Amino acid sequence: MAGDTLLVTAAVLVIGDEILSGRTQDQNSHYIAKYLAQIGVDTREVRVVPDVESEIVAAVNALRARYDYVFTTGGIGPTHDDITADAIAKAFGVAIEEDSRAISMLLEVIPPDRLNEARRRMARIPLGAELIENSVSKAPGFMIGNVIVMAGVPMIMQTMLDAAAPRLRTGARVLVETIEAGAMPEGRYAKDLAALAARFEDVAIGSYPQFSGGVVRNQIVLRSRDASRLAAAAEAVREMISRLTDNGAKV
Amino acid sequence: MAGDTLLVTAAVLVIGDEILSGRTQDQNSHYIAKYLAQIGVDTREVRVVPDVESEIVAAVNALRARYDYVFTTGGIGPTHDDITADAIAKAFGVAIEEDSRAISMLLEVIPPDRLNEARRRMARIPLGAELIENSVSKAPGFMIGNVIVMAGVPMIMQTMLDAAAPRLRTGARVLVETIEAGAMPEGRYAKDLAALAARFEDVAIGSYPQFSGGVVRNQIVLRSRDASRLAAAAEAVREMISRLTDNGAKV
Numbered sequence: 001m002a003g004d005t006l007l008v009t010a011a012v013l014v015i016g017d018e019i020l021s022g023r024t025q026d027q028n029s030h031y032i033a034k035y036l037a038q039i040g041v042d043t044r045e046v047r048v049v050p051d052v053e054s055e056i057v058a059a060v061n062a063l064r065a066r067y068d069y070v071f072t073t074g075g076i077g078p079t080h081d082d083i084t085a086d087a088i089a090k091a092f093g094v095a096i097e098e099d100s101r102a103i104s105m106l107l108e109v110i111p112p113d114r115l116n117e118a119r120r121r122m123a124r125i126p127l128g129a130e131l132i133e134n135s136v137s138k139a140p141g142f143m144i145g146n147v148i149v150m151a152g153v154p155m156i157m158q159t160m161l162d163a164a165a166p167r168l169r170t171g172a173r174v175l176v177e178t179i180e181a182g183a184m185p186e187g188r189y190a191k192d193l194a195a196l197a198a199r200f201e202d203v204a205i206g207s208y209p210q211f212s213g214g215v216v217r218n219q220i221v222l223r224s225r226d227a228s229r230l231a232a233a234a235e236a237v238r239e240m241i242s243r244l245t246d247n248g249a250k251v
Numbered sequence: 252m253a254g255d256t257l258l259v260t261a262a263v264l265v266i267g268d269e270i271l272s273g274r275t276q277d278q279n280s281h282y283i284a285k286y287l288a289q290i291g292v293d294t295r296e297v298r299v300v301p302d303v304e305s306e307i308v309a310a311v312n313a314l315r316a317r318y319d320y321v322f323t324t325g326g327i328g329p330t331h332d333d334i335t336a337d338a339i340a341k342a343f344g345v346a347i348e349e350d351s352r353a354i355s356m357l358l359e360v361i362p363p364d365r366l367n368e369a370r371r372r373m374a375r376i377p378l379g380a381e382l383i384e385n386s387v388s389k390a391p392g393f394m395i396g397n398v399i400v401m402a403g404v405p406m407i408m409q410t411m412l413d414a415a416a417p418r419l420r421t422g423a424r425v426l427v428e429t430i431e432a433g434a435m436p437e438g439r440y441a442k443d444l445a446a447l448a449a450r451f452e453d454v455a456i457g458s459y460p461q462f463s464g465g466v467v468r469n470q471i472v473l474r475s476r477d478a479s480r481l482a483a484a485a486e487a488v489r490e491m492i493s494r495l496t497d498n499g500a501k502v
Contacts, residue, residue: 017457020294021425022285023472024459025278029299034273043271045306046299048280051457055296078438079458080445110438118441136462155462174272187329187361190369194331206268206302207330208275211387211406221274 006225008041008171011063014048015056015074015084016152027154028073035161040170041069051075056087064091064147069168071161074152076141078118085142088149089126099125105138133163143167172225177234181207181218181241192240193220200233202226257476259292259422262314265299266307266325266335267403278405279324286412291421292320302326307338315342315398320419322412325403327392329369336393339400340377350376356389384414394418423476428485432458432469432492443491444471451484453477 012032018024026048033043044067049055056075063070075084089096102123103115110119122139125131132141132148134156141150141160150160181189186207197205203224210217220237224230263283269275277299284294295318300306307326314321326335340347353374354366361370373390376382383392383399385407392401392411401411432440437458448456454475461468471488475481 014297017455017474018459018472019281020284020297021427021474022281022288022294023427025281027276030270030273030276033271037273043273044301046265046271046297048297050295077458077460078441080441080448081457114438116438116442118445119438121441122438137467153460153462176272176274187365187367187370187373190329190331190372191367194369197331204268206332207328208269209328209404211404216388221269223268223272 006040006172008069008169009044009067010036010041010069010071011045011047011067012043013056013059013063013070013072014046014152015051015072016048017051017081019048019074020050028150028152028157031154031158032071032073032161035165036071037174039165039168040173041168042171042174051081051083053083053087053090056084057091060088060091060147064145068146070147072147072149073157076122076139076149076151078121078139082121084149085124085126088144088147091147092126092128092144094127094144096124096126098123099131101131102140105131105134105140109138130167132160135159135163174223174225175227175230177222177230179220179222179234179237179241181220183215183217184241184244185216186218189220189240189244192244193237196233196236196240200224200229200236202229203233205233205237257291257423259320259420260295260318261287261292261320261322262296262298262318263294264307264310264314264321264323265297265403266302266323267299268302268332270299270325271301279403279408282405282409283322283324283412286416287322288425290416290419291424292419293422293425302332302334304334304338304341307335308342311339311342311398315396319397321398323398323400324408327373327390327400327402329372329390333372335400336375336377339395339398342398343377343379343395345378345395347375347377349374350382352382353391356382356385356391360389381418383411386410386414425474425476426478426481428473428481430471430473430485430488430492432471434466434468435492435495436467437469440471440491440495443495444488447484447487447491451475451480451487453480454484456484456488 012029019026029046129142129144136156150157263280270277280297380393380395387407401408
């Protein structure tokens with residue numbers, strides 16, 4: 001939708017061997033996608049890459065060229081495997097230096113005699129970046145260009161996202177309507193739903209089965225930025241469900 | 252590690268608007284990564300893309316060229332938004348046709364008079380693919396080239412992964428050792444740990460903080476295919492923790 005100023009897009013880039021090895025389940029990308037949806041930013045892609053500089057650089061550059069914003073999580077702590085800040089600097093082709101504002105933030109919680117070399121690493125920030133406050137443990141995230149760099153620990157990431165959100169350009173929120181199809185099988189309504197999806201091209205219509213305890217229940221989810229089109233499509237889907245329920249025995 | 256036959260790599264491609272919108276939290280990529288680790292396949296990348304054919308085709312082609320296997324989840328049901336099979340056929344440049352073996356599978360649970368057009372869609376399989384059995388609801392997944400195409404419903408995906416696993420080439424399992432650093436801050440051990448990581452280049456060493464109830468606890472995770480190197484590195488990390496604990500007051 002070129003030229004549509006209501007549409008703001010984003011990608012989430014999760015950085016961390018611990019996710020890819022199956023050790024840790026990523027919670028952040030789901031949290032971010034949900035959060036962004038609420039402020040009118042569409043998440044269009046998620047990637048998880050390992051703690052390997054060339055992989056991070058390639059992913060950041062691919063994603064920042066394609067989406068309005070890129071949100072990264074992970075790899076900004078004090079240990080040797082925390083290489084995100086350096087990789088971001090490399091992706092942008094800028095220098096990375098110890099940032100005196102970041103040092104001041106660290107000194108709010110770390111006594112000066114304990115601010116060792118490793119901890120100072122957390123103040124290394126690519127040149128030209130704005131800091132993002134971390135109200136939990138003070139070591140800041142940062143934003144450079146359209147890339148927002150956040151911690152991997154969920155609680156810290158969440159405070160950083162709160163701190164970054166007011167700086168983002170946001171679009172019109174996507175409105176969502178969920179219609180329960182209950183135990184009616186997808187195969188019974190698929191053809192009619194496809195016809196409705198073709199009729200309401202500006203409403204994204206999805207059908208989602210859930211199996212639980214041997215029982216299937218389906219939901220039809222409609223998404224649009226246009227409230228009246230959404231309402232019309234939802235009405236049409238409800239009519240369809242009710243019609244097919246009456247004819248249930250035949251299909 | 253070119254030429255290392257012990258190393259088998261994979262990517263997971265999650266297909267679904269419902270994940271990107273924040274409606275549903277993807278559980279499958281974590282399950283697959285954990286499962287593959289146990290059978291000696293390294294997950295190197297995860298991507299989540301929307302239900303858009305061009306996006307699926309681009310991601311499949313990027314990932315299948317790069318990794319030994321690609322596991323996709325989602326988009327193989329009977330509704331109009333289930334476009335994965337067609338996208339995979341397009342990515343491979345092959346035709347897609349109704350597969351008589353797949354029809355037979357569907358007929359095990361669907362009476363012939365209810366096998367309507369929408370349900371028959373679930374039997375559309377790219378030419379040259381092998382079917383992957385679905386013991387839950389019968390509609391099969393498939394494997395074409397190095398791409399394994401599975402359902403999005405976790406319970407069904409899991410049975411398909413079980414069915415696909417025996418056909419995979421697997422490598423040496425990565426062995427893992429987790430060492431509790433407890434409440435010791437990462438910043439206290441980061442420098443020494445970096446030196447150990449440099450000394451044990453063949454052991455991947457990561458440090459992972461967890462905040463819970465205002466308390467930080469750190470874990471150091473070591474991963475290697477070589478049991479004796481792993482044991483030596485773990486011993487060195489334990490010595491480091493114990494040494495720094497004794498000197499705790501000073502650092």
